[in-house]
Amino acid sequence: EDQVTQSPEALRLQEGESSSLNCSYTVSGLRGLFWYRQDPGKGPEFLFTLYSAGEEKEKERLKATLTKKESFLHITAPKPEDSATYLCAVQALSFSGGYNKLIFGAGTRLAVHP
Amino acid sequence: DGGITQSPKYLFRKEGQNVTLSCEQNLNHDAMYWYRQDPGQGLRLIYYSQIVNDFQKGDIAEGYSVSREKKESFPLTVTSAQKNPTAFYLCASSPYLGESNYGYTFGSGTRLTVV
Numbered sequence: 183e184d185q186v187t188q189s190p191e192a193l194r195l196q197e198g199e200s201s202s203l204n205c206s207y208t209v210s211g212l213r214g215l216f217w218y219r220q221d222p223g224k225g226p227e228f229l230f231t232l233y234s235a236g237e238e239k240e241k242e243r244l245k246a247t248l249t250k251k252e253s254f255l256h257i258t259a260p261k262p263e264d265s266a267t268y269l270c271a272v273q274a275l276s277f278s279g280g281y282n283k284l285i286f287g288a289g290t291r292l293a294v295h296p
Numbered sequence: 297d298g299g300i301t302q303s304p305k306y307l308f309r310k311e312g313q314n315v316t317l318s319c320e321q322n323l324n325h326d327a328m329y330w331y332r333q334d335p336g337q338g339l340r341l342i343y344y345s346q347i348v349n350d351f352q353k354g355d356i357a358e359g360y361s362v363s364r365e366k367k368e369s370f371p372l373t374v375t376s377a378q379k380n381p382t383a384f385y386l387c388a389s390s391p392y393l394g395e396s397n398y399g400y401t402f403g404s405g406t407r408l409t410v411v
Contacts, residue, residue, distance in 0.1 A: 186338065214396060223405070225388075227402070228399025269338075
């Protein structure tokens with residue numbers, strides 16, 4: 183069964199304290215892995231798409247990496263405005279010819295304190 | 297600016313009542329999706345549509361219905377058959393079904409509460 187697991191569920195950091203969020207996945211065929219940011223009471227906002235092991239993407243203080251079994255979202259010197267829930271999603275290949283749907287993890291709630 | 301508009305932001309439903317959540321997009325996207333978000337769980341797909349007058353059940357379609365009469369609009373009805381409707385509902389779109397190079401675009405959500 184296709185599955186996405188994110189850890190930790192919640193993370194509290196001091197401003198400037200770098201850390202990483204993990205997304206591990208089990209899928210029969212990976213088409214792409216996606217990271218989103220979600221603020222309270224809002225819809226998810228797209229951050230990155232990764233397609234193959236070894237790929238990396240960066241945006242400001244965020245860097246996403248991908249291996250064959252997991253992805254990491256590295257946050258360097260975070261600021262309070264980076265506080266949000268970070269969602270990981272995997273697009274699995276549909277071998278039956280159907281829709282390649284997204285499978286979402288439950289997210290990591292990040293709180294960055296001054 | 298292009299985007300997705302969901303309304304209302306908050307909705308209260310009485311037992312046995314049907315309610316409809318609105319989703320409108322001006323991105324000229326063919327594909328639209330409805331997700332449900334519950335605390336501690338990932339987003340779960342309710343229904344999706346790849347083109348006008350066509351829609352398919354997702355993983356948790358029981359107790360929900362949709363229509364796609366216009367490209368821009370994809371309303372979701374939560375029927376009385378849905379026994380646990382309290383959740384945060386998200387509408388999303390993409391240029392075509394499953395295309396996500398730049399991610400799906402999400403609306404700001406509707407929080408539905410049973411009273």
